[in-house]
Amino acid sequence: MDDPQQVLAEHWPMLSRIAASFAHDLVRRQDLLQDISIAVWHALPRWRGEGSQRAFVARVAHNRAIDVLAREQRLPTASLEEALPDPLADPVRQAESDQQRQALLIAVRRLPLGYRQVVSLSLEGFSQREIAQVLGMEENAVAQRLSRARRQLRDWMGATR
Numbered sequence: 001m002d003d004p005q006q007v008l009a010e011h012w013p014m015l016s017r018i019a020a021s022f023a024h025d026l027v028r029r030q031d032l033l034q035d036i037s038i039a040v041w042h043a044l045p046r047w048r049g050e051g052s053q054r055a056f057v058a059r060v061a062h063n064r065a066i067d068v069l070a071r072e073q074r075l076p077t078a079s080l081e082e083a084l085p086d087p088l089a090d091p092v093r094q095a096e097s098d099q100q101r102q103a104l105l106i107a108v109r110r111l112p113l114g115y116r117q118v119v120s121l122s123l124e125g126f127s128q129r130e131i132a133q134v135l136g137m138e139e140n141a142v143a144q145r146l147s148r149a150r151r152q153l154r155d156w157m158g159a160t161r
Helices: 004-022 026-046 053-072 091-110 113-123 128-135 139-159
Strands: none
Touching: 004 026, 004 053, 004 091, 004 113, 026 053, 053 113, 053 128, 091 113, 091 139, 113 128, 113 139, 128 139
16 A cells, blocks of 8 residues: 555645635635545545546545535635745736636636536546546546536636636
8 A cells, every 4th residue: 555645745736726626715725635635544545556546536535525515515705825926937927827827716616516526627637537437427427517617617717808
């Protein structure tokens, strides 16, 4: 079995982004990330090497996030705290990039849960087949949800510009 600390460290950026797609403010995001980490830690002994470890970890993270979301019912809207900007980057481009990233994250959070799940995994680079495996869905259902979610995001993002 892989060392849980090593697995968490390897997948930490993905887990952080998954938590950010479900939790609006920093404190809730950190709490959710802690819940997700514990869930991954406990679930790792059940991973038998069937499929990728990355997909297994993402499935555990998504399932835990959904559990927390169901428990809390509705999260209030709050401002986002993003990573520190690159000091060498063009400040105007950095600001534009940060605004686009923030707008996308806000738009993703507005999506219905089923769409939010497939979009956040897609943004993590998972294929439609992997998303289907993570979420326990048919691949064509994933494709359909992704198409509809992307259309909705384009509409929303176009409306904010």
